Amino acid sequence: MAEEEEAVCPGSEMPTADEDRQESGEQLTAGRDGPVSGVENSEHGSKNEPISHQLTDCFKDEEEIGKDHDYPIKEMTSKKHVRTVEFPEVIETTQLSYYERYKAYQDYILGDTKPSEVKDFIAEYLDKVLEPYGWQAIWSNDVFEVLVEITDVVTSSLQAKVHLTELFLYESETYPLSREAMESFLEAKEHLVPLQDLYVAVDGSGEFDQTALAIEHIRFFYENIWRKWDEDDDDDDYDYFVRCCEPRLKLHYDILEDRVPTDLIAEYHRLLSKCDETYKDFIKMRDNITTSDSETESEINNVSMVEGLKLYEELEKLKYKLQIMENPLYRYVLRRDGYGLPSKQAKGPRPSGEKVVHVVSKCMTIGLMQSLLKEKLNADHVTQEQLLEFHSD
Numbered sequence: 187m188a189e190e191e192e193a194v195c196p197g198s199e200m201p202t203a204d205e206d207r208q209e210s211g212e213q214l215t216a217g218r219d220g221p222v223s224g225v226e227n228s229e230h231g232s233k234n235e236p237i238s239h240q241l242t243d244c245f246k247d248e249e250e251i252g253k254d255h256d257y258p259i260k261e262m263t264s265k266k267h268v269r270t271v272e273f274p275e276v277i278e279t280t281q282l283s284y285y286e287r288y289k290a291y292q293d294y295i296l297g298d299t300k301p302s303e304v305k306d307f308i309a310e311y312l313d314k315v316l317e318p319y320g321w322q323a324i325w326s327n328d329v330f331e332v333l334v335e336i337t338d339v340v341t342s343s344l345q346a347k348v349h350l351t352e353l354f355l356y357e358s359e360t361y362p363l364s365r366e367a368m369e370s371f372l373e374a375k376e377h378l379v380p381l382q383d384l385y386v387a388v389d390g391s392g393e394f395d396q397t398a399l400a401i402e403h404i405r406f407f408y409e410n411i412w413r414k415w416d417e418d419d420d421d422d423d424y425d426y427f428v429r430c431c432e433p434r435l436k437l438h439y440d441i442l443e444d445r446v447p448t449d450l451i452a453e454y455h456r457l458l459s460k461c462d463e464t465y466k467d468f469i470k471m472r473d474n475i476t477t478s479d480s481e482t483e484s485e486i487n488n489v490s491m492v493e494g495l496k497l498y499e500e501l502e503k504l505k506y507k508l509q510i511m512e513n514p515l516y517r518y519v520l521r522r523d524g525y526g527l528p529s530k531q532a533k534g535p536r537p538s539g540e541k542v543v544h545v546v547s548k549c550m551t552i553g554l555m556q557s558l559l560k561e562k563l564n565a566d567h568v569t570q571e572q573l574l575e576f577h578s579d
Contacts, residue, residue, distance in 0.1 A: 299426050322335050437517075
């Protein structure tokens with residue numbers, strides 16, 4: 187996908203909801219690659235079925251959308267891939283400003299929802315906006331790209347039911363599949379694929395523009411805003427948009443516009459990865475604790491509870507550090523104090539070998555000068571001749 191551009195400062199005056207709907211519609215343009223090729227890409231067949239079985243293994247967890255995202259945050263620009271198959275153009279939705287995403291999440295998707303309500307609010311939003319069937323899209327992931335037609339959407343699980351188009355367009359550098367092998371793979375998945383992996387194809391009517399925009403908002407949300415531990419927070423009684431979505435969105439665009447030092451970005455990603463690992467360990471430990479009356483298992487559970495408590499405390503510390511970095515004001519303080527900036531170091535001895543004492547003062551009394559010479563430049567402690575250099579300001 188194309189790189190995101192031109193962030194708008196959150197302090198700007200927000201438009202009305204009606205204006206925003208109009209602006210969002212105007213942002214949609216055709217993008218991606220050229221027109222549909224009339225050549226069917228079925229020459230890369232598979233005589234046996236192990237490849238489709240391997241693909242099934244690769245994607246067996248895709249239904250867990252919004253739960254198992256890898257960290258650190260995905261790269262801000264997508265990988266460039268030179269295609270050999272000419273797919274249809276897709277509706278370009280990635281070049282949205284901070285301002286447009288902010289309005290979408292605040293006014294249409296999240297509102298004042300709590301973390302535990304986020305998925306329900308997203309499903310409700312998609313029910314209102316998505317066209318349920320009749321549109322084509324490129325199903326694109328890290329393994330392959332294939333043109334599909336959507337026959338139904340399941341918003342509760344963020345999935346779409348798809349079938350291959352009449353013209354089979356498929357490309358993969360790793361898994362070359364025939365139409366029959368891909369059909370078999372889809373059947374194993376019950377024809378359900380993640381909405382986030384669908385890029386809506388241009389049809390010229392504009393009927394599916396809002397569908398493409400809605401999918402982009404959800405895709406961006408789960409890649410850059412949502413964290414697995416958000417809905418598992420003990421304190422669930424807060425506005426998710428205000429506490430989590432807005433600062434993370436601002437951080438994303440600050441990084442895009444080079445407003446955050448590279449060292450600070452690296453530290454944020456390191457903490458994010460560490461927090462993700464700790465959360466997984468904590469959940470695994472929590473799920474393994476069983477309720478039993480036997481003395482042996484009770485002792486094991488006691489040990490597990492102690493370990494679980496340590497993981498919980500570590501997780502809370504990491505989450506707190508992330509919240510500090512996500513807060514624009516704290517980021518400013520960190521940068522002002524030199525975090526992520528080159529450290530100040532002595533330049534080393536002068537070529538002449540002299541040492542210079544800088545005195546900053548417009549005027550100085552004789553008594554003060556004598557005190558300076560006595561306390562700071564005591565001849566008993568000076569090993570070499572020093573120069574005094576005066577500065578008025």
